Amino acid sequence: MAASLLFSLILLSFLSLSSPLPSSTILDASEILSDSGYVSMALTLDLVSQTLTQKTPSLTIFAPVDDAFKKSGQPALSLLRYHFCPLTLPPETLKSLPSGTKIPTMLPGRTLTVTNSPSNSETSLNKVKISRRSPIFDDGSLIIFGVQEFFDPSFQAPGPGDSPRFGPRCNSLPSKASAMGFPGDSWFKEASGDLRSNGYSAMASFLDSQLLGFNKDPTTMTVFAPNDMAMANRPTNQVQDPSIFLRHVVPCKLLWSDLINFTDGTVLPTYLDGFTITITRSGSTMMLNGVTVFTSNLHYSDSVVVHGLNELLNGQATSPGSGESKTEDDTMLNTSIQV
Incomplete structure (x- = not known):
């Protein structure tokens, strides 16, 4: 076109x-x-x-x-x-x-x-x-x-083969993100409480269990939390898989005001190696790997922001270093929109 x-x-x-x-x-x-x-x-x-x-x-x-x-x-x-x-x-x-x-x-x-x-x-x-x-x-x-300013003649719009456009403050991630550890659980007591009181008990428990044993310096993160109904629809062995938690956590703090300013196709890294979250929109609805953000700013503090989802995040995950993609739940998502 x-x-x-x-x-x-x-x-x-x-x-x-x-x-x-x-x-x-x-x-x-x-x-x-x-x-x-x-x-x-x-x-x-x-x-x-x-x-x-x-x-x-x-x-x-x-x-x-x-x-x-x-x-x-x-x-x-x-x-x-x-x-x-x-x-x-x-x-x-x-x-x-x-x-x-x-x-x-x-x-x-x-x-x-x-x-x-x-x-x-x-x-x-x-x-x-x-x-x-x-x-x-x-x-x-x-x-x-x-x-507002002069156009840049060297501007090039990202093409289908270009590198993902990582969001601000999320443009770098250690090669072994899951090994970084998370802040101590004292930093997340309020976050867990807000999750439980709003129908996200399973994710709150996951948050608590994943933080136990970590003694690293505090960092910031954003949790995209599936609600209890979404978690209940998964087999027990999948719900207990740590990767479920890791792929819903982004290593930077993103309030709703940050998310809505990202352009379609912006990619966010997660703590699960090779798994990314792609921002798109359907009309005025914000979507992450095709899943609607159900509740924005469910919790926010100096270190943690939580947004609520009504489904688990699935989508296109890339094996580290392979350049090849694999899908979960047969869900394929494009990392950029091409006309």
Whole structure:
């Protein structure tokens, strides 16, 4: 789909190279940019209009805010070309483009990548958010959107063969995570109590038993706890397997506010070697390896955060060092979403 959209957009851009935009349109746009607080881009548009806007009758410009100009200085003409698209892209069109779609620019050989998140209504290109107050200017032939910073021409969207995108504060994990040990049980007395009082007694007992005997320095962690009903549906030998506990624990503290800011496809390591948790969304619902987060911030302290689940986490686990994947319960999950 992305390839066909790119082909259509590029084809349209070739068809548009016929007559220039009226100078009056550029003048109006420059004035509105200045009045809207985009003074640097207004001055820049005046300077480059003869070079960049005289080659197309339709144009979409992504205008960086003044602070972006202050940080980088006056940009090179090549970088400015990267912010000019030889098509008109109305807001509804831009929002409807699926993540991964390539948008042509006036910088030869460079395209912008749509990186919209399905979890909210924000639109972004190359991970740069488009201002919600956009478009700044729209007369049908020229549309200008505000962006928070300059686009990076070297930006590359993760592909199906790229390394997993580990979440912030979870981007490193010792090769033998399970051997690290956990904080002493005194750190988790309140967590266990909250679990038991909310229908997660089995996981609370698991938490207590796994912590016994460990005398390591305290660390932080996030527990994704299946409820008692989910645990009761498993054979006794599976419920007593320590790997059940290890694969539900992430070696960093992640509040709900952290989780919702992760993009789809973000991967979280766990204390079970080779097992990872992939964040996706179905509408506004947060999912971990396809399992819905049922209760957020069930417990949180300086060292531990607990979120409740109504199922056990299964999914795609990778054998350490093998590069090959194996599945559990015949559940296959993609670690990235491709258009």
